[in-house]
Amino acid sequence: xxxxxRQLWVKTIKQVFFIALIVxxxxxxxxxxxxxxxxxxxxWSAKSNFVTPSGENLEISLxxxxxxxxxxxxxxxxxxxxTEYNEGYIKGAKSLPYKEVDWRFIEVMEGVSEESAVxxxxxxxxxxxxxxxxxxxxxxxxxxxxxxSNGWTVWRxxxxxxxxxxx
Amino acid sequence: xxxxxxxxxxxxxxxxxxxxxxxxFIYASYDKILHPAAFAKVIYNYQILPDELVxxxxxxxxxxxxxxxxxxxxxxxxxxSVFIGNLLxxxxxxxxxxxxxxxxxxxxxxxxxxxxxxxxxxxxxxxDFSFVxxxxxxxxxxxxSSLAVNNRSSRISP
Numbered sequence: 050x051x052x053x054x055r056q057l058w059v060k061t062i063k064q065v066f067f068i069a070l071i072v073x074x075x076x077x078x079x080x081x082x083x084x085x086x087x088x089x090x091x092x093w094s095a096k097s098n099f100v101t102p103s104g105e106n107l108e109i110s111l112x113x114x115x116x117x118x119x120x121x122x123x124x125x126x127x128x129x130x131x132t133e134y135n136e137g138y139i140k141g142a143k144s145l146p147y148k149e150v151d152w153r154f155i156e157v158m159e160g161v162s163e164e165s166a167v168x169x170x171x172x173x174x175x176x177x178x179x180x181x182x183x184x185x186x187x188x189x190x191x192x193x194x195x196x197x198s199n200g201w202t203v204w205r206x207x208x209x210x211x212x213x214x215x216x
Numbered sequence: 217x218x219x220x221x222x223x224x225x226x227x228x229x230x231x232x233x234x235x236x237x238x239x240x241f242i243y244a245s246y247d248k249i250l251h252p253a254a255f256a257k258v259i260y261n262y263q264i265l266p267d268e269l270v271x272x273x274x275x276x277x278x279x280x281x282x283x284x285x286x287x288x289x290x291x292x293x294x295x296x297s298v299f300i301g302n303l304l305x306x307x308x309x310x311x312x313x314x315x316x317x318x319x320x321x322x323x324x325x326x327x328x329x330x331x332x333x334x335x336x337x338x339x340x341x342x343x344d345f346s347f348v349x350x351x352x353x354x355x356x357x358x359x360x361s362s363l364a365v366n367n368r369s370s371r372i373s374p
Contacts, residue, residue: 054359057295057359060295060296061295061296061299061359063296064293064295064296064297065296065299065300067282067293068280068284068287068296068300069298070282071283072276072279072280072283074281075277075283076275076276077275079253079275079279080275083252085251085252086252086273087252087253087256087271088271089268089271089272089275090268090271090272090274091256091267092267093260093267093270100338113229126356137324157311175261175263177257182263202309
């Protein structure tokens with residue numbers, strides 16, 4: 050008994066080739082025709098995650114955030130889900146999951162002055178929830194919103210104060 | 217009689233697996249085809265592919281899923297589509313394991329391009345594993361069982 054059925058494999062390779070051809074043609078043409086097309090190659094490294102469309106960089110360094118924290122000058126806002134927040138968060142941080150921002154933001158941000166410093170964070174270098182939340186808060190009138198990149202992880206790694214449990 | 221029933225069950229299993237996997241692929245492609253830019257971001261977040269390949273993958277991968285999904289359901293070009301299906305699922309599965317192992321918390325982007333879906337990767341792993349099982353079953357059916365059939369028929373007709 051031969052393990053490799055040559056005929057079948059030749060057939061398979063031919064079919065794979067034709068499927069690839071269909072996909073290539075369909076992909077190029079549909080991406081050319083559609084209105085929301087994307088460039089075939091994009092420079093992702095240049096895309097800073099924390100720059101607003103108007104060109105402002107919202108990222109705050111850990112030391113700067115720590116400084117504001119120690120002086121009690123900033124309100125930290127956690128953009129992750131409630132479950133993740135309950136497992137642990139930056140001490141004193143408010144929970145405002147980006148997913149629920151539309152209907153929870155008034156209740157959560159009550160008492161936080163629009164002039165005061167607000168620092169949003171989530172977890173992971175590529176997490177965009179904090180940036181989306183920061184943009185949302187700026188649009189609602191908060192003038193001094195900054196984003197702590199990979200916030201939860203860098204905060205813990207430096208051994209800064211944290212809390213856990215429901216707010 | 218008993219063998220007849222068994223063959224019937226096997227036939228149901230085979231066609232069922234083919235159609236389920238086809239539907240999974242089509243369903244998985246739908247949202248990604250609608251939102252290529254969002255899907256590109258999901259791929260970028262996986263941090264596995266070099267940047268130059270991110271957008272190309274976002275354009276072609278969903279169409280590949282759609283195509284083999286259709287082929288699996290219609291039941292033509294099965295060797296080719298089952299082969300590619302296995303390849304894709306094994307790559308997806310490894311990508312999730314890889315990112316779980318290095319502790320990267322990402323939304324999997326398996327079926328939807330929106331972020332912030334539950335990020336419990338163990339669930340994704342189990343779900344993807346069940347798809348891999350179905351795909352491997354089809355692979356065995358198409359590539360190895362047909363070999364047995366071919367051998368038997370060649371024995372009968374010299």
